[in-house]
Every structure is written in structure tokens, then in C-alpha cells.
Amino acid sequence: MSFCVNCGVRLAPSEQQCPLCDVFVINPLNPWTEPAERPYPKRVETLIKKNVDTKFTVIIISISLIIPAIIPMLTDLFIAGGITWSRYVLGALFCLFVFVPLPLMFKRPNKYLFWLLDTLSVAGYVFLIYSSSGSRGWYFSLALPIIISVALGVLLSMIITASSTSSLKKAAAIFAIIGLVSVSVDLVINFHLGSSSPVHWSVFVVSPLLVFSSILLVIDRKVELKEELRKRLFY
Amino acid sequence: MGRFFKTKSKWIKLDNAAKIYPAAMSRSWASIFRLSATLTENVDPDILNRALKITLKRFPSFGYRLRSGFFWNFLEQITADPVVQKDVSNPCLRMRLNENGGYMFRVRYFGRRIAVEIFHVLTDGTGGLIFLKTLVAEYLTLKYGVEIPRDNEIFDVSSPPDPLELEDSFLRYSRKATASRVEDASYKITGTPERTNTINIITGQIPVDVLRKVSKKYNCSITEFLTALLILSVRQIQQKEINLRKRNRPIKVSIPINLRKFYPTKTLRNFSSFINPGIQPIYGEYSLEETISAVKHFLGLEGTEKMLNARMSANVVSEQNIFIRLAPLFIKNSVLKIAYRSIGDRTSSTTLSNMGNQMLPSPMNKYVTRMDFVLGVPKYNSVSCGCISYNNNLCLTFSRNIVEAELERIFFRKLVNLDIPVEVESNRRY
Numbered sequence: 001m002s003f004c005v006n007c008g009v010r011l012a013p014s015e016q017q018c019p020l021c022d023v024f025v026i027n028p029l030n031p032w033t034e035p036a037e038r039p040y041p042k043r044v045e046t047l048i049k050k051n052v053d054t055k056f057t058v059i060i061i062s063i064s065l066i067i068p069a070i071i072p073m074l075t076d077l078f079i080a081g082g083i084t085w086s087r088y089v090l091g092a093l094f095c096l097f098v099f100v101p102l103p104l105m106f107k108r109p110n111k112y113l114f115w116l117l118d119t120l121s122v123a124g125y126v127f128l129i130y131s132s133s134g135s136r137g138w139y140f141s142l143a144l145p146i147i148i149s150v151a152l153g154v155l156l157s158m159i160i161t162a163s164s165t166s167s168l169k170k171a172a173a174i175f176a177i178i179g180l181v182s183v184s185v186d187l188v189i190n191f192h193l194g195s196s197s198p199v200h201w202s203v204f205v206v207s208p209l210l211v212f213s214s215i216l217l218v219i220d221r222k223v224e225l226k227e228e229l230r231k232r233l234f235y
Numbered sequence: 236m237g238r239f240f241k242t243k244s245k246w247i248k249l250d251n252a253a254k255i256y257p258a259a260m261s262r263s264w265a266s267i268f269r270l271s272a273t274l275t276e277n278v279d280p281d282i283l284n285r286a287l288k289i290t291l292k293r294f295p296s297f298g299y300r301l302r303s304g305f306f307w308n309f310l311e312q313i314t315a316d317p318v319v320q321k322d323v324s325n326p327c328l329r330m331r332l333n334e335n336g337g338y339m340f341r342v343r344y345f346g347r348r349i350a351v352e353i354f355h356v357l358t359d360g361t362g363g364l365i366f367l368k369t370l371v372a373e374y375l376t377l378k379y380g381v382e383i384p385r386d387n388e389i390f391d392v393s394s395p396p397d398p399l400e401l402e403d404s405f406l407r408y409s410r411k412a413t414a415s416r417v418e419d420a421s422y423k424i425t426g427t428p429e430r431t432n433t434i435n436i437i438t439g440q441i442p443v444d445v446l447r448k449v450s451k452k453y454n455c456s457i458t459e460f461l462t463a464l465l466i467l468s469v470r471q472i473q474q475k476e477i478n479l480r481k482r483n484r485p486i487k488v489s490i491p492i493n494l495r496k497f498y499p500t501k502t503l504r505n506f507s508s509f510i511n512p513g514i515q516p517i518y519g520e521y522s523l524e525e526t527i528s529a530v531k532h533f534l535g536l537e538g539t540e541k542m543l544n545a546r547m548s549a550n551v552v553s554e555q556n557i558f559i560r561l562a563p564l565f566i567k568n569s570v571l572k573i574a575y576r577s578i579g580d581r582t583s584s585t586t587l588s589n590m591g592n593q594m595l596p597s598p599m600n601k602y603v604t605r606m607d608f609v610l611g612v613p614k615y616n617s618v619s620c621g622c623i624s625y626n627n628n629l630c631l632t633f634s635r636n637i638v639e640a641e642l643e644r645i646f647f648r649k650l651v652n653l654d655i656p657v658e659v660e661s662n663r664r665y
Contacts, residue, residue, distance in 0.1 A: 041321065
């Protein structure tokens with residue numbers, strides 16, 4: 001039998017520390033050992049998330065994609081006698097398929113592989129539009145660099161989100177990435193148009209984002225402020 | 236469609252007090268309490284399952300699941316058998332209502348203990364206690380073949396259920412005169428929020444004879460004494476507040492009152508009210524004697540049949556208002572959510588629910604060594620306290636959803652300073 005030297009209460013044999021003040025039980029005559037019987041088991045209950053039937057979801061999404069694919073294709077075949085404008089619809093639906101139902105088919109989809117597939121599908125779809133339309137010269141100098149810079153931004157955000165750093169640092173980094181992507185898009189557009197100034201509108205995007213990012217980094221360093229925010233904003 | 240209309244499952248309306256709980260429920264919180272009995276030997280889950288099956292037949296009000304109608308929620312009868320579960324270190328966690336066959340209670344076992352966790356929609360502490368006692372009696376009968384005399388608190392499972400056990404006694408006993416439910420906001424204990432799925436439990440075991448002796452010295456009951464001590468413990472935390480408004484807010488402790496002692500009802504559904512005795516620190520510091528006096532006289536004034544009836548009648552009148560009745564459920568839910576926030580938890584700093592001294596018939600007494608009562612943490616308060624006495628042992632359990640055990644520490648130290656011995660245990664995992 002041990003008593004807490006701080007609180008004066010008797011501690012049950014299950015208690016290695018006083019549950020009221022966290023003082024350790026140090027009884028040289030009777031060192032604490034795990035008792036055979038504890039007041040509560042070690043098993044923890046967690047609120048189990050509702051299981052989503054992914055197989056059923058994939059089937060439903062696929063069917064709902066097939067219907068809008070068939071109707072324009074048949075209409076195009078009957079009216080134009082071939083696949084003309086319906087290729088845009090088919091391409092868009094294929095992109096959607098790569099983005100949503102395809103990852104759902106896998107139990108643990110590799111997010112980097114799907115990032116690559118998503119990027120390729122978007123690049124391919126835009127190339128389809130480029131090759132089908134009469135206009136020339138905008139794909140390699142404008143569309144592809146924009147797609148690549150946005151995709152790299154997404155990839156960087158994915159890497160940062162998966163890292164073990166604090167959520168505020170993650171948010172700061174993502175704000176900075178959005179700013180960088182907007183600058184790179186602005187650069188590409190101005191380069192394509194042959195504009196005299198390399199950046200225009202992106203300055204107005206990147207400035208507040210960098211300010212937000214800096215504020216978040218400052219908050220992250222202030223432990224008390226962070227605690228206060230967590231206390232006020234917990235849900 | 237055809238199957239839907241052919242279904243002939245029985246359904247009942249929620250009682251007046253239960254109506255607020257589904258609305259107040261969130262993804263991570265529901266109003267749940269737990270009663271448990273510790274036996275002399277380890278619990279056999281197979282026998283417990285059999286005992287539960289038999290007991291449930293005598294308690295038809297427990298065999299319902301919660302469903303949503305267009306205007307109100309309702310309870311629909313279930314026929315599937317519930318299964319006993321292994322206990323966990325974080326009890327009173329919100330139960331998923333589509334699991335366990337839709338039952339709104341769960342029976343858990345661990346070592347020598349049988350515990351029942353109940354969603355407040357089904358019943359209150361008194362109903363839960365009758366269920367637990369009957370379940371334990373049935374278990375002991377099946378395991379040891381003991382003959383346990385049955386009465387109003389341990390039901391005879393071979394007798395048919397009384398339809399009056401299902402009645403909504405609020406509707407039956409309410410009158411026209413109502414009393415306002417509006418009260419000042421109380422001081423709230425704050426702290427570092429715990430991680431999801433975590434509930435901190437600390438139980439103090441106190442000898443009832445010593446506690447009774449000390450209470451007698453102060454000329455009050457055990458509940459009044461513990462409430463006063465709890466109020467002063469909250470006050471000690473409040474004194475550290477920097478914000479002047481918070482430092483002077485009233486401190487009130489919500490005390491559930493069993494209405495069955497005023498009316499000849501047999502209901503096993505909710506039939507309890509609550510009153511919030513407390514102190515006003517803005518007028519100055521209160522001594523223990525002054526706090527006991529404030530609590531005692533408040534309970535004397537507000538804890539009468541007349542006042543409690545006026546309070547419960549106000550709820551019944553609101554429920555019967557034609558505009559409220561005709562409002563769709565999603566609108567009602569939003570209104571009830573706000574009502575729960577403003578009437579329920581806002582008016583008290585914490586809760587102290589005392590289930591009183593429990594007596595068991597001697598053949599059963601031999602096998603039951605201890606009884607416990609755990610209140611789930613309220614939605615908008617961070618600490619609550621439940622207690623029950625059995626065999627000269629009062630088990631007082633604090634449950635909280637914050638990291639700091641300040642209230643418990645101050646409260647138990649106050650008891651020790653008054654020469655009342657306390658033995659503490661917790662659900663902490665090492």
C-alpha cells in the first residue's frame with residue numbers, strides 16, 4: 001500500500017504514478033510492479049469509420065461515365081459519320097476516369113504513381129485538343145510548361161503533407177508553393193506572349209501568400225500562442 | 236417498397252427528456268453513462284450472454300433502436316440478440332447506432348466486472364441500475380444457481396413486462412404551470428483538450444461511514460457535502476483566472492434528481508430532472524459552511540415536487556407546441572442543439588450525479604464486491620462526476636476530456652485534509 005506524498009491519497013496497486021499530480025510511487029520496501037488485476041483493460045476503443053463499399057462505388061462511377069461517353073459518340077457517328085467533336089468528350093471522361101475510379105480500384109494506391117498518371121492524362125488530353133484544333137504553337141511553349149509547373153507544385157505539396165513536420169509549417173509551405181506556381185505560370189504566359197516584363201499579375205498573388213506563410217511560421221515558433229490557438233479552435 | 240410497408244415492427248415515441256439527446260449528439264459525442272458491478276470471480280462471457288438474453292426479455296424498453304421520422308425521432312423495436320463485449324480503457328465513448336444490432340446500450344466485461352453503458356435516450360440512471368442489478372442477478376443464478384429474491388429493483392425475469400414501464404411519465408405527471416428554464420451562464424473549467432477517443436477516469440473510493448460522520452458534523456447529507464466541496468474545488472481553479480469576468484462567474488454544479496420519488500410511476504424510461512445549486516463568487520469568498528448552507532437551502536427550495544414539476548412541465552409544454560410539432564426534424568434538431576447548449580451544459584460548471592446507497596439481497600451481496608457509476612463527459616463541460624455507494628464504499632468517479640486533473644486533485648486533497656481517507660485509481664495505461 002502506497003500513499004502519494006503530494007496529495008495524501010492512498011494509491012491503488014495499479015497506479016505507478018499518482019493520477020492526480022503525476023508523482024511517481026517510490027516505495028523502497030515495495031517497488032511498483034504491474035498488478036495482476038487492473039481497473040481497466042489496455043484495449044482502446046476507436047470510433048470506427050463507416051466502411052465505404054469501394055467496389056460498388058467504382059461500378060457506379062464507371063457506369064455514370066460510360067453513359068455520357070456513348071451518347072455523344074453515337075450522335076457524332078450518325079451525324080458526322082465518324083469521331084470528330086466527340087473525341088473532346090471522350091478525352092475528358094477518360095481524364096475523369098484516371099482521376100477518380102482508377103485509384104479506387106486499388107486497396108492502397110501509390111499516390112506518386114497516380115500523380116504521374118493524372119499529369120500524363122491531363123497533358124494527353126490537352127495535346128488531343130491541340131492536335132485536333134487548327135491553331136499551332138501553343139502546346140509546347142504554353143500548355144505543357146503550365147501543366148508541368150502545376151504538377152510539380154502538387155507533387156511538392158504531397159511530399160510536404162506526408163512529412164512529419166508541424167501542421168503550421170506544412171500550411172506555410174503550401175502557401176509558398178501556391179505562390180511559386182502562380183509566378184511560374186505568369187512567367188510562362190509572358191514568355192509565350194513575348195511580353196517585355198517577365199511577371200505581371202502573379203505579384204499580387206504571391207505577396208499575400210508569402211505574408212500568410214511568414215505569419216504561420218512565426219506562430220509555429222511561439223509555443224504559447226500556438227497552445228492558445230489550439231485551445232480556442234479545437235473541434 | 237412492399238417490404239417497407241409490410242414491416243410490422245413496434246415503435247414508440249421518445250420520452251420528453253430523451254428528445255434532446257439525438258439532436259445534441261455529434262460525430263464524436265453522445266450522452267452515455269455506465270454502471271458496473273464487480274464480482275468475486277472472473278466473469279464468464281458465455282453465461283453473461285445467456286443472462287443478457289434472458290434479462291432483455293423482461294426489459295422491452297431496452298430493445299429499441301433510434302430512427303428518424305419526418306417530424307420527430309422515434310424508437311423501433313429490434314429482435315436480434317445483443318452480444319456482450321470486452322471492456323475498454325476508454326468507456327462511455329459514443330456508440331455507433333448502426334452497430335451491435337442497433338441497440339443503444341452495451342454490456343461489457345473485464346476480469347471480475349460486468350458493466351452496462353447506456354445512451355441516455357433509452358433510460359436514466361435509475362432505469363439503468365435496475366437493468367444492471369437484474370442482469371447480475373440473472374448471471375449469478377445461471378453461474379452459481381443461487382436464488383435471489385426479486386423486488387422493484389431486481390426484476391423477476393419470468394414475469395411479463397408491465398406496459399406502465401414504457402410510459403412517458405413526463406407527459407403523465409406534468410401540469411399547466413411552468414417555470415422558466417433560463418439561468419445565468421456558469422464558470423467553465425478549461426484545459427488542454429485530450430486526443431480523440433480519449434477519456435480520463437479517476438475513481439476515488441471513500442468509506443461511507445466516515446463521510447456520513449463528517450457530513451453529519453456539518454448538518455447536511457452526503458450529496459450536499461460533496462456538492463459543496465466540488466463547488467469550492469471549482470472556485471480554487473476559478474481564482475487563477477486572469478479575466479475578471481470569468482473570475483466572478485457563478486459556479487454551479489448540476490445535480491440530477493430522480494422524479495420517481497415524487498410520483499407513483501413504474502417507468503423504466505427517463506424520468507429525472509436536474510437542479511443547479513451554486514455560489515456567486517462576485518459577492519466574496521465562501522467558506523465550506525457557507526457553501527454547504529447555500530447548497531442545502533437551494534436544494535430545499537428547488538428540489539420540491541412543485542418546483543420540479545414546473546420545470547418538467549415547461550419542457551412538456553414546449554414539446555406540445557403546435558408550431559414545434561409541425562417543424563421538420565432537421566429544423567427541430569438545430570433548435571434543440573442550441574437549447575442543449577444554452578439550457579443543458581451552459582448553466583453548470585460540472586455535474587455530480589449520486590446514485591445513492593445500493594443494497595443487494597444477501598444471496599447476491601456475497602458475490603458482488605463493488606459498484607461503480609461513470610458519467611460520460613458532458614458536451615460543453617470538460618469534467619463530470621458520478622458516485623454510488625455499496626457495502627460502505629462510495630466510489631466517486633471523475634471523467635474528463637482535458638489533460639489536466641486539477642479539479643480531481645483539489646477535490647480529493649480537500650477530502651484528505653478533512654481526515655476522510657481516499658484511495659484513487661485511474662484508467663491510465665502504463
